[in-house]
Amino acid sequence: MKTEKVILVTGGAGFIGSNFIPFYLERHPQTAIVNLDLLTYAGNLDNLKEVEDHPNYQFIHGDIRNRALIEELFERYQFQGVVHFAAESHVDNSIKNPGVFIETNVNGTYNLVDVAYRSWFDEPFQVKKAFENARFHHISTDEVYGSLGETGKFTEETPYAPNSPYSASKASSDMIVRSYHHTFGLNTIIANCSNNYGPNQHDEKLIPTIIRKALAGEEIPIYGDGKNIRDWLYVLDHCEAIDSVFNYGNAGETYNVGGDCEKSNIELAHLICSLLDELKPKKDGSYSDQISFVKDRAGHDRRYAIDSSKIKKQLQWKPKKDLESTLQNYLRNWLLMFN
Numbered sequence: 001m002k003t004e005k006v007i008l009v010t011g012g013a014g015f016i017g018s019n020f021i022p023f024y025l026e027r028h029p030q031t032a033i034v035n036l037d038l039l040t041y042a043g044n045l046d047n048l049k050e051v052e053d054h055p056n057y058q059f060i061h062g063d064i065r066n067r068a069l070i071e072e073l074f075e076r077y078q079f080q081g082v083v084h085f086a087a088e089s090h091v092d093n094s095i096k097n098p099g100v101f102i103e104t105n106v107n108g109t110y111n112l113v114d115v116a117y118r119s120w121f122d123e124p125f126q127v128k129k130a131f132e133n134a135r136f137h138h139i140s141t142d143e144v145y146g147s148l149g150e151t152g153k154f155t156e157e158t159p160y161a162p163n164s165p166y167s168a169s170k171a172s173s174d175m176i177v178r179s180y181h182h183t184f185g186l187n188t189i190i191a192n193c194s195n196n197y198g199p200n201q202h203d204e205k206l207i208p209t210i211i212r213k214a215l216a217g218e219e220i221p222i223y224g225d226g227k228n229i230r231d232w233l234y235v236l237d238h239c240e241a242i243d244s245v246f247n248y249g250n251a252g253e254t255y256n257v258g259g260d261c262e263k264s265n266i267e268l269a270h271l272i273c274s275l276l277d278e279l280k281p282k283k284d285g286s287y288s289d290q291i292s293f294v295k296d297r298a299g300h301d302r303r304y305a306i307d308s309s310k311i312k313k314q315l316q317w318k319p320k321k322d323l324e325s326t327l328q329n330y331l332r333n334w335l336l337m338f339n
């Protein structure tokens with residue numbers, strides 16, 4: 001790797017990371033990326049086929065819970081930055097098995113942020129000259145803020161009130177990262193984003209589940225009354241936001257990133273079904289006929305909505321993609337690949 005700098009990306013074989021790596025390598029030809037990923041059920045190297053031979057890219061199969069490995073990687077590559085995606089990310093799994101969420105999301109983040117601090121600093125607030133611009137960017141979620149009523153949006157000042165083991169583990173990791181800025185002077189950024197959608201998303205998540213079940217002729221399961229509202233952000237719009245915040249955001253600050261696209265789960269299911277009705281009509285009826293309400297998720301947050309005015313004003317970022325037309329393209333590609 002003969003570049004100006006090397007950054008560590010964790011969890012790069014997952015959904016968002018595997019969209020981010022090719023995007024970032026293309027935009028920043030002077031930056032090399034080392035991707036550290038454990039390849040859990042959620043990670044897949046096929047997601048990164050287009051960059052596997054890229055001269056500025058290297059994959060390391062490993063665990064962010066393994067402190068000795070992280071120390072060895074910081075020593076070997078002299079990272080000038082970290083973009084930390086690696087996490088257990090599925091709320092339903094955190095209800096069944098919370099332990100691994102604490103180990104990976106909390107302890108794993110602690111390992112990374114602590115090794116970054118010890119590698120880049122001589123003592124608190126005394127950064128080594130070679131690492132003056134080194135930054136730790138932590139990817140987090142709007143779920144740390146809890147649930148909204150019918151009005152209002154989460155801002156960067158909204159108090160944390162996580163409700164699931166997943167969001168509690170992410171909130172904990174955000175707090176650990178925050179403390180390394182305040183106590184030690186580490187150059188940190190936390191970005192809390194809404195629900196992403198787009199290529200490479202794991203089958204277990206809502207949009208791929210709706211599409212898979214619809215095309216298989218099976219019941220499309222929707223939790224509770226279907227009126228839980230989420231904000232939807234296209235994954236490459238999110239990658240643009242990460243690029244802006246990582247390179248130009250203010251140290252120690254948080255940035256909320258949303259898609260300005262609130263939809264209830266039932267609206268989303270009907271939208272996908274109507275798009276499928278056009279692209280691959282059923283012999284009789286609509287895919288919507290397959291929608292079936294199932295027992296609600298325990299502790300299911302009612303509504304999330306993000307106020308992204310800070311990143312819009314400060315960094316001139318805004319979401320570009322419109323949900324309906326982007327989903328239409330996504331579904332066209334899905335049908336070409338899998339049907």
Ligand code: NAD
Pocket residue numbers: 010011012013014015016017036037038039040041042043044062063064065084085086087088089090104108139140141142170193194195196197202
């Ligand atoms: P994902 O589940 O698709 O991918 C996670 C990746 O992390 C996988 O490649 C997995 O192998 C890897 N990983 C898991 N445990 C690891 C460990 N111990 N060591 C090394 N690698 C490990 O997740 P995603 O949807 O791409 O989310 C990425 C980040 O963004 C997460 O931190 C998540 O909390 C956050 N986030 C995601 C969304 C979303 O809508 N997907 C929304 C808000 C925030």
